[in-house]
Amino acid sequence: xKVALFITCYNDTLFPSTGKAVVEVLERLGHTVEFPAGQTxxxxxxxxxxxxxxxxxxxxxxxxxxxxxxxxxVPSSSCVAMMREHYPMMxxxxxxxxxxxxxxxxxxxxxxxxxxxxxxxxxxxxLTDIGAYxxxxxxxxxxxxxxxxxxxxxxxxxxxxxxxxxxxxxxxxLEQCCGFGGTFAVKNADVSSAMLxxxxxxxxxxxxEECTACDNSCLMHIQGAxxxxxxxxTTRHIAEILAHTEASEAAEEAGETEVNV
Numbered sequence: 659x660k661v662a663l664f665i666t667c668y669n670d671t672l673f674p675s676t677g678k679a680v681v682e683v684l685e686r687l688g689h690t691v692e693f694p695a696g697q698t699x700x701x702x703x704x705x706x707x708x709x710x711x712x713x714x715x716x717x718x719x720x721x722x723x724x725x726x727x728x729x730x731x732v733p734s735s736s737c738v739a740m741m742r743e744h745y746p747m748m749x750x751x752x753x754x755x756x757x758x759x760x761x762x763x764x765x766x767x768x769x770x771x772x773x774x775x776x777x778x779x780x781x782x783x784x785l786t787d788i789g790a791y792x793x794x795x796x797x798x799x800x801x802x803x804x805x806x807x808x809x810x811x812x813x814x815x816x817x818x819x820x821x822x823x824x825x826x827x828x829x830x831x832l833e834q835c836c837g838f839g840g841t842f843a844v845k846n847a848d849v850s851s852a853m854l855x856x857x858x859x860x861x862x863x864x865x866x867e868e869c870t871a872c873d874n875s876c877l878m879h880i881q882g883a884x885x886x887x888x889x890x891x892t893t894r895h896i897a898e899i900l901a902h903t904e905a906s907e908a909a910e911e912a913g914e915t916e917v918n919v
Contacts, residue, residue, distance in 0.1 A: 660690045662727035664720075664772075666734040667699050673874045679901035680733050680775055686901075687788060694723040701748075702740035707841050717748045718761055725768050729782065733775040733897050735804030735872050736840075741772055743807060774804065775897055776872050780813035786820045791904045793823035797866035798896075799857070799880065801873040802835050814872055814896055821899060827864040831856060838879035858883045861891060869893045 661684055669676045681691045700720065701713035720741075724730050732738050746769075749762040779785050798818060804810040818826045837843060837853025857880060861869045869884075869891065871877050877893035884891045 660692060660728045661778075662692045662694055662724050662730045664697060664700070664724065664730055664732045664737070665693070666732060666737050667703070668874050668878070669733055672878065673895065676733050676874060676895040676897050679895065679897040680731065682901040683779075683788060683897060684731065687783070687785070692727070694727075697723050700737040700740050701744075702737060703840060705740065705744055714748055714752055717745055717752065717765065718758060720745075721761065721764050721768055724772075725764055727771065729778065730768075730772040731775055731778050732772065733872070733895065734874070735774050735801050735808050735810065736875060738772060738774045738777075739803040739807035742769060745769060774808055774810065774872060776804075776814045776817055777808060777810055779817060779900075786816045788817070788820070788900055790821040790900045790902055791823050791907060792821050792899045792902045793907070794867045795825045795827060795865065796868045796870055796899065797827050797829045797861055797864040798832075799829065799836060799861070799869055799871040799876060800832050801871055801876045802839070804872045805833060810872065817896065817900060818870070821902075822904075824899070827866050829860050829864055829869075831860045834860075836876045836879050838876055840875070843879065854879060854883050858887070858889075862889060867891065870896045870899055872896055 663677065663680060665677045684691050696719070698719060699716055701716040704710065704713035745765050746762065749765040752761055753759050773782055779788060796818065798815055815826065818824060834856060835853055836857045837850040843850040861880065861884070869877065869880055870893065874895050877895065881893040884893070
């Protein structure tokens, strides 16, 4: 299958190793990965902070870049949630304001082919064991958009449980928000900090070496607190764990390759 990668702003600017890991996993599964060079932001940041007019031009650009893709994979629950929940309404608004009348139909045809990364593996491809090896004790944080907007369920945990060498330890407050929420953490800093304290306390109570998730935005928030507390516990996107194999483990131990995952 030819898969188009929508890399998201966070991953492009702050966590490029996640995008590399997604490509590595998909190619290992036999798929061809394409990266439309004209892609930009999904518009979530604009939309959620009240700059909805400014977000509108991003929709026709997204459709033009990806409408011919067989499947679009996105390593971010929140970006996919933005697309599914708001793009149809944005398309209708663009038409109402005199824009491209074909946009609602083109958007409706494209959206069913847009998948969050773990969702693509479990629901589209029907896979749980993708040949990964990761000898560490790991806990999983379910992001709000993945859990409540996309309904990912236990798909990510099934992927992690199939990773050889990985010990998955359940976090006590799985369904509780980490307190990030984009600009929520800025506008409501005290509440956000309290929520983050609850989340990091639960992470530490698991005894895990690492915390993983399907969204680097959540992980950045959690990692910041874990680092400031000097816990030694780190965070890592689920794609980077799934990309890891015995071969890459051996190469890292021998110092033969750059460590990306």
